[in-house]
Amino acid sequence: MYDVIIIGAGVTGLAAGMYAGRLNLKTLVLGATSGTEQPIGGVITLTETVENYPGFIKLSGSELAENLQKHAEDYKDKVTVEEGKAITVERHDERGCFVVKTDEKQYDAKSIIFATGTKWRKLPMKGAKEFESRGVHYCALCDGPLYKDKVVVVVGGSDTAAKEALFLAEYAKKVYIIYRGEQIRPEPINAKRISENKKIIVVTKTNIVEIMGDKLVNKIQLDNKHEGKDVLEVDAIFGAIGSTPLSELAKSLGVKTNEKGEIPINHKDSTTNVKGIFAAGDVTDKDFKQAITGVAEGVVAAYSAYAYVNENEFVCTFYDKEYAESKESVTK
């Protein structure tokens, strides 16, 4: 029986795991991938350079995730970090415990923290699915270097899209940022880097309507002309159009979600509308989603789980092997 199971092993889940271990909670952190990111480490592993995690001027996303994992696992008597995709989470009644099932194992816990994050939204236009991995990609860090001296596109207008473009410009001959809105909105430092980079061309108020090619992508059709042309010859397209919260499992337990699929939490204590269930990180309803804000919420969630576990009597309505064995050994 775990005191807490943290579903999600990105930076938020790992930070929550560390703190839960520190608070003496028997903790399981379960991580899975929804595609390109690492199951332990999460989407930060897709970011080459992290410069906005306080205390670290510059480090790679993978390094940050590894640091957090090491710190969580430092509480080795209390914290287990494992790969595993939670398929179902059930609870029998208000006082009951949770059962988390993956396709290989089953775990019991007194409380749950959802740190499931989000998954990248796939490009919707014609050809995007057909050419996936044949010129359509979602991880510049992984596949960008394959396009040395080629012409590539980043679709999106966020700071993430900007960072992807800056990374790709280290390899490509030309990088178009194609965004449907009026203006791209990177952080000021990245806006400056983009404006100074002669390889990057920003094209706004424009959508790609079709991705075309043969064995590989070789052109895109736009809905607006750029420099007199609405067909551009390109070698690759990298999608950076935002993400969808992974909240289905939480919903199955009665956790409320908002119209975007995010889990609204009480930002004081990371509680959800369901007793014993907490949430933290990108899956929640905060506006400003960064590694550091997720980590902070994860730690708060761990503390709330600790308070919850210590304040409540747990009577599990399914067979609790540990409890039964402990009772047996007492009566013998």
Added chain:
Amino acid sequence: MTNVKVYTTPTCSSCKKTKEFLNENNVKFEEVNVAKDQNAVQEMLQKSGQMGVPVTDIDGQIIIGFDKLKLKKLLNIGG
């Protein structure tokens, strides 16, 4: 002897995981950095039909991405 070739880019974390896995299991492999070698990109494309890394070639059998189960199966690694 099994011939193992892994096509990678330097910044890809799944590529790193694949190499770590092979090293942990004492599997000798040749690493091909496709960021440096355009001919290797074509070779990888021909073998795997796609442009995502990592691609692992185990005696002609191809694994796309870091797939621990498939790697274990094709390399006869138990557990």
